[in-house]
Amino acid sequence: MRACAATLLVLMTGPVFGNDTAAVLTTGGLEFVSHGEIAMESEELFISREEIRVVYRFRNDSDEDHQLLVAFPMPDIVPDHYSPVAFPMGPSDNLFEFRTLFDGEPVEAKLHEYAYAAGVDRTKFLQKLDIPLVSISQEAIDAIKELDAETIDDFLHLGLAAPDGFDAGSGWETHSWPNWIYRATYTWEATFPAGETVIVEHRYTPSVGGTTGVAFLSEPYDDGYDPAAEYRRKYCTDESFIAAVRKTLPDPDEPWGAPFTESWISYILTTGGNWAGGGIENFRLVIDKGSTDNLVSFCGEGVTKIGPTTFEMVKQNFWPQEELNILILERYEAQ
Template sequence: MFRYVLTAALALSATPVFANDSIAELGTGGLILSRSDAVAMESEDLYISPEKVTVDYVFRNNTDKDVDAIVAFPMPDIEGDPNEMPAIPDGQSDNFLGFEVTIDGVAAKPQLEQKAFALGIDISADFKAQNVPLYPFGDAARAALAKLPQAVADDWVDRGLIIEDTSDDGSGMKTVYVPFWQLRSTYWWRSTFPANKAVHVAHRYKPSVGGTSSVSFFYDGQFQGQYAAYKTRYCIDGTFENAIRKAAKKNPDGNPKYFENRIAYILTTGGNWATGAIGKFKLTVDKGDPKNLVSFCGENVRKVGPTRFEMTAENFYPEHDIDILLLVRSDDGGSGG
């Protein structure tokens, strides 16, 4: 796999990063089609930036009969752990990524299926019986947990559905119940693919962008810690390394003045269409600001604008997911590149 890195402006300083400075990104992908040997994916145009992900598909039914299928968009699983809060674009909504979809330009209204699990066991019915929302991070769930009968709360603690959290809210120590379950969410709809015709499906959402408050793998003039894993995952090369070293030298404390953003896109979950390959595939990665640094793995990637990089392929079969590392300037100085 070709290693591609674009470096932008260099920066000043940052402080060392510890475990509690990191926020995890939620890996999210595209659409899944119920298996069909009649419907082919003619093209996929994928755009990824820190602000939005858009995917435009063209599906084609190459047979003489209409095909009815189920199309699904799996949302990332969410773990209701108060100590491991992931990056969630909308912390109060079941549609926490703001997912939207159109079919041939017309807005669709997909159904949302949600289930809650603890230790791999479906506990959705328990929650519905007590009017507790399945989405764990919203204020509504916390409020509902506070109203649980004591016997139910004790049972849920014993079963690992919730945990007790004791802290000082400014008026003294208080204990509340907080979610500890896993949420699985899927948007889905039924779609008809007419005989010998193409269907255009487009969807968009706001990605979960993880990160740290500085560069977690570079400190005191050296690449260290988890850098080996970063180098493999994001295909970091010498150009990228030199940019970080140069930025570090410009800062009095010897550290580059950037913070990390990370985006994970699951590209390998599809393939249920005829041939399993994508006829024409296009990936555009937008780093958001000319001063940012970006690194990701790809083949034949080229720069097509001040912040955009493009990869195209034909008869493309996804074998790897897409992981994008963005180093964002933590000051206002510098120029783009």
């Protein structure tokens, strides 16, 4: 049975970006592989809107040292130019301000970047045109604006651009926005000594998507999209969580009126199954919702509240079957 951290908030107060994996570089890019002799002994994961921190203990169960290419995949960044996205603003060669320690020593990780549109890798296509790969960056937006009409038509045909028409007071205008998915993975070489345990630590700035209002209280759209069902599937928003949000509505007939903004954080868990034993022997997750006025919901079992804003999930022999998606509702003062 799944428990929702938001449910804990309701009961207790009245109205609550990837795992390491082994990898190989092929002509098609990076591929994640399983490794049968190195076990993930433990993972301690902390997630907030501002930072993700993770500490692993890896144990080499063999009698030989293993030199591996270790990979840390980041969640895809899907462009949505109509929603507020808190995008990491680090330097171009370390966008997420990703930092790694291997047994206490700093590691220089390499960033691999890709651009996908309509399921096709268009990285080289964009690079030939000197288009920045980060689709929601201002640099990419400006680069699209400078393209000629023929090239824009090519971008629209390939799904690399999305058209936008509007009248800003001077007549109808049509513009195009970058529309490709940005995908990133960090890699580095590491030696896992025979019969020993090593500690790997990461911290980085997550990419946080969201909306300026609450999107999941409305009725299904005319095209069939049901936001409430989608949020239940993705964030396990149960009835207690929904009721807590509805209580804040100034007008029950205005579902967009709840005094919250949404923040979405994703973390790749499933690659934790690529190590010996197929899972994580000891797993601990702590999520910080940021403020006691905020609400949080995510899919998890055995979630407990351990602080005014923090929630914990502890698992043994954890074999993640899906990625972790977190919804934080940030409270603001209604005007």
